[in-house]
Amino acid sequence: MPSKILSAALVGLESKIVEVEVDISSGLPNFIIVGLPDIAVQEARVRVRSAIKNSGRPFPYTRVAVNLAPCDLKKEGPSYDLPIALGIFLAHESIESEIPLDSSIFVGELSLDGHLRRINGVLSIVMMAKQNGIKNIFLPAENAPEASIISDINIFPLKTFNQLVKFLNNEESIIPLKPNPTHFEIEEDQDETFSLVKGQEYAKRALEIVAAGGHNLFMVGPPGTGKTFLARSIISILPSLGTSEMLEVTRIYSVAGMTTAKKPLIQNRPFRNPHHSSSAAALIGGGRFPKPGEISLSHRGVLFLDELPEFPRAVLESLRQPLEDGVVTVARVSSSIQFPARFILITAANPCPCGFLSDPKQTCCCTPNQVLKYQKRISGPLLDRMDLQVEVPRLDFNKLTQENASQEEIAKIREKIKKARQIQRARFSKKEILENSEMGHKEISKFCAIDFEGKMILKKAVEQIPLSARAYYRVLKVARTIADLDQEERIKINHLAEAIQYRIKQMGGLGS
Ligand SMILES: Nc1ncnc2c1ncn2[C@@H]1O[C@H](COP(=O)(O)OP(=O)(O)OP(=O)(O)O)[C@@H](O)[C@H]1O
Numbered sequence: 001m002p003s004k005i006l007s008a009a010l011v012g013l014e015s016k017i018v019e020v021e022v023d024i025s026s027g028l029p030n031f032i033i034v035g036l037p038d039i040a041v042q043e044a045r046v047r048v049r050s051a052i053k054n055s056g057r058p059f060p061y062t063r064v065a066v067n068l069a070p071c072d073l074k075k076e077g078p079s080y081d082l083p084i085a086l087g088i089f090l091a092h093e094s095i096e097s098e099i100p101l102d103s104s105i106f107v108g109e110l111s112l113d114g115h116l117r118r119i120n121g122v123l124s125i126v127m128m129a130k131q132n133g134i135k136n137i138f139l140p141a142e143n144a145p146e147a148s149i150i151s152d153i154n155i156f157p158l159k160t161f162n163q164l165v166k167f168l169n170n171e172e173s174i175i176p177l178k179p180n181p182t183h184f185e186i187e188e189d190q191d192e193t194f195s196l197v198k199g200q201e202y203a204k205r206a207l208e209i210v211a212a213g214g215h216n217l218f219m220v221g222p223p224g225t226g227k228t229f230l231a232r233s234i235i236s237i238l239p240s241l242g243t244s245e246m247l248e249v250t251r252i253y254s255v256a257g258m259t260t261a262k263k264p265l266i267q268n269r270p271f272r273n274p275h276h277s278s279s280a281a282a283l284i285g286g287g288r289f290p291k292p293g294e295i296s297l298s299h300r301g302v303l304f305l306d307e308l309p310e311f312p313r314a315v316l317e318s319l320r321q322p323l324e325d326g327v328v329t330v331a332r333v334s335s336s337i338q339f340p341a342r343f344i345l346i347t348a349a350n351p352c353p354c355g356f357l358s359d360p361k362q363t364c365c366c367t368p369n370q371v372l373k374y375q376k377r378i379s380g381p382l383l384d385r386m387d388l389q390v391e392v393p394r395l396d397f398n399k400l401t402q403e404n405a406s407q408e409e410i411a412k413i414r415e416k417i418k419k420a421r422q423i424q425r426a427r428f429s430k431k432e433i434l435e436n437s438e439m440g441h442k443e444i445s446k447f448c449a450i451d452f453e454g455k456m457i458l459k460k461a462v463e464q465i466p467l468s469a470r471a472y473y474r475v476l477k478v479a480r481t482i483a484d485l486d487q488e489e490r491i492k493i494n495h496l497a498e499a500i501q502y503r504i505k506q507m508g509g510l511g512s
């Protein structure tokens with residue numbers, strides 16, 4: 001009689017139930033796995049055989065057939081080791097478990113001695129299990145803290161395969177892990193970098209708007225003026241993640257294998273700073289076993305691309321679609337997978353190879369041709385997606401020696417940003433939108449109404465800067481955020497004028 005138990009597959013961020021069927025029949029010793037298994041699943045044969053033997057359990061020296069259903073779903077990774085081993089055990093030994101197996105899911109990688117190793121994507125698996133009415137989930141002990149983020153499902157942490165067999169035979173007990181209510185309690189560990197930035201009021205104001213509305217920012221200036229420092233300082237003023245945002249972000253990190261037993265929940269907004277030598281796949285995601293890239297690891301946080309012109313142009317161009325849609329689609333031969341990618345993009349660049357093109361104190365030594373070649377590395381379409389474009393000039397001595405901003409000043413900015421975000425949450429409460437930057441055409445026409453005077457200012461901007469249609473809508477969204485920071489219901493002229501000012505091309509038209 002074949003055995004049948006439940007396990008789970010990961011498809012991008014989603015999880016699906018997989019039935020693991022095992023049949024043992026007479027014949028020459030053979031161990032086959034069917035049901036679209038990848039190499040890691042095929043290799044389970046070696047791990048499972050050794051793990052069962054080294055756990056002191058008999059491995060059948062006959063014909064063992066394992067079927068992973070549904071057969072049209074590709075099975076990847078080592079998480080099927082545990083259900084396959086248990087299926088083999090149940091196919092030739094009967095047990096009288098108190099736990100109903102048809103409402104339990106088993107996942108985990110086995111080592112050759114029968115110990116369990118952590119797997120990726122546990123949060124997605126547990127969420128799916130709960131949605132499908134599954135009552136119990138058996139998984140590696142190292143994954144249990146992450147699984148216990150979800151309540152109302154029994155999490156059984158396992159150290160070894162033998163422990164599971166003994167438990168099902170009622171020889172040993174395993175206490176299910178209780179959901180940990182302290183998971184969502186945020187550790188208050190405020191970053192202070194923002195208060196250390198001297199001068200650069202214009203760039204700091206831009207950062208405030210970016211943090212409030214989730215817009216993109218481009219900074220350009222000579223070396224050593226604080227562009228990188230400013231970008232990193234945004235962490236000090238960004239509000240912490242909401243509970244559902246924490247789950248959204250943690251799911252991505254879980255699938256990428258970046259959660260740990262000590263830190264199972266991602267509580268802080270991500271800040272990712274990939275080097276300019278990163279490949280398009282590292283940035284966008286994908287690969288043979290599709291993994292989220294840097295843009296998805298920055299979801300609900302910040303992606304900082306420093307030294308923007310040093311990134312290969314093809315890599316930068318691959319950002320264009322996710323920047324518009326907030327998701328990235330990774331195409332595969334048989335299907336396509338989507339990862340969320342709703343992030344604040346902050347970029348920084350020098351105006352020319354030597355860096356001093358715009359510096360009043362130091363002469364630029366680049367030829368016009370070198371400057372042009374350098375500036376052309378950033379495409380117009382990418383720069384068009386930068387909502388705020390600011391110059392970060394050299395600081396004079398007075399600014400450099402001024403006092404750091406006080407804690408009260410920073411607390412005030414934080415509070416303003418928090419309030420602006422609350423206004424946005426209330427505004428979009430019936431929609432799947434959190435920030436002004438996510439507004440589509442419908443929301444823009446509903447929430448960004450402007451009066452006649454405002455229209456006249458925008459007309460001038462469209463004709464004289466000139467603004468593209470995309471830039472026009474982005475200006476409206478930034479103006480909405482500036483109005484929210486002022487807690488104003490209507491967008492006023494000063495809000496529009498400030499938003500337009502950030503679109504005036506810097507440094508002799510970099511990227512045009
Ligand atoms: N406005 C500032 N206030 C305080 N410190 C600053 C400021 N600007 C620069 N610094 C100091 O100088 C260091 C270098 O600055 P940063 O790396 O941000 O310059 P940059 O503009 O990114 O230069 P580059 O174009 O060479 O990358 C910072 O780590 C910081 O210590």
Ligand SMILES: [Mg+2]
Binds near residue numbers: 227228229
């Ligand atoms: Mg820098």
